[in-house]
Amino acid sequence: MKTLLQINTTLNYGSTGRIAEEIGLLARQKGWNCYMAHGPRMKNESRLQTIQVNSSLDEKIHGGWYSLLRDRHGLGSRHATKRLVERLRSEIKPDIIHLHNIHGYYLNYEVLFDYLRKEDIPVVWTLHDCWPFTGHCTHFDFIGCDKWKTQCHHCPQTAAYPKSLFVDNSFSNYRLKSRLFSSVADNLTFIPVSAWLAELLQNSFLKGCRTKVIHNGIDLNIFRPCDVRNLVVHPGLNDRKVILGVASPWTDRKGLKDFIRLRGMLPMSEYVCVVVGVSEKQAAELPDGMIGIRRTQNIQELVAWYAAADVFVNPTYEDNYPTTNLEAMACGTPVITYRTGGSPEALTARTGRVVGQGRLNDVVDAVHSLVAEDRDNLSSECRAHAERCFDREKCFQSYVGLYQELVK
Structure with missing residues (x-):
């Protein structure tokens, strides 16, 4: 052997x-x-x-x-x-x-x-x-x-x-x-x-x-679409569209400041931004309309947030091939990422959008574009792409x- x-x-x-x-x-x-x-x-x-x-x-x-x-x-x-x-x-x-x-x-x-x-x-x-x-x-x-x-x-x-x-x-x-x-x-x-x-x-x-x-x-048996009605219960959602970000730790290089600015550019009545992986101090400093979740080793909790999101946003300024993009798509959620490192390599035109670093107006347009698409079809395409490429x-x-x- x-x-x-x-x-x-x-x-x-x-x-x-x-x-x-x-x-x-x-x-x-x-x-x-x-x-x-x-x-x-x-x-x-x-x-x-x-x-x-x-x-x-x-x-x-x-x-x-x-x-x-x-x-x-x-x-x-x-x-x-x-x-x-x-x-x-x-x-x-x-x-x-x-x-x-x-x-x-x-x-x-x-x-x-x-x-x-x-x-x-x-x-x-x-x-x-x-x-x-x-x-x-x-x-x-x-x-x-x-x-x-x-x-x-x-x-x-x-x-x-x-x-x-x-x-x-x-x-x-x-x-x-x-x-x-x-x-x-x-x-x-x-x-x-x-x-x-x-x-x-x-x-x-x-x-x-x-x-x-x-x-x-990634493990496609773990990261997959799921029924989140009983998995993600948070009083701040209120039936709004969920814009999700996941990083650990959240730093300027991972785009936390841009995520906060993005929150101010989306109608608060329609959207809520959720960032998973923030520190206790960062969570306390987030503005209204943002929910901060501490880093979790509970994979099912993370999967639930991926599946609950309408769009996953990765505003990273430094990355090689982030697995968060793969995990989001495997859970049926489209991805918006900056044109940074190897981050765009995982996406297709039907599973997300790639925008220039710091171009938040383009991020907003991409959010509106993806949210307007048929959710079931979009989710199916994301999952199918994950099964082809990320198993x-x-x-x-x-x-x-x-x-x-x-x-x-």
């Missing part, structure tokens, strides 16, 4: 954690022995064999001393990563190592890639963000930075995740990543989750690596096929 080891910050939590879990479960069905290595926070129960890489204390040291004070994110947790590597060598002996997010204060990428280079193991790396080819940040679109194409330096985003208070080591981080990640290029296959991200990769220092786009998939088993089978190809 072949052995697969996946590595991700979270365990069956959030989009990347759920994706890794579902890939592992599908691979196990196909006869693979599957492990999941992860950080100490943000974890749910998993049906895979799990390995927690470091402790909560070590995570705090990594986040504080290495990242916050020295801008050396990903270079703490050295002893914890050495223990992981020793277990991989002596016990698990993986045939494939599949990386997801290796940032997040839990793993030392220098130790890990030294092991990968020496052991000559095939590596699959799903790109959920841009961190692997920058000197600091996970995204750069919001500020329009292109230093990552040649050499990061004087980073304008040291205050963004992974936050650094005083030091800018983006120059040396960039060079170290370039050397380490390129050292396993012959065994490395990158999986950008969008064509947009694949294009960025070809402009980075990793452009020579094998690349294959595999879009994210997790079809999407994630591509990973299993790739694994089998790499270990022949």
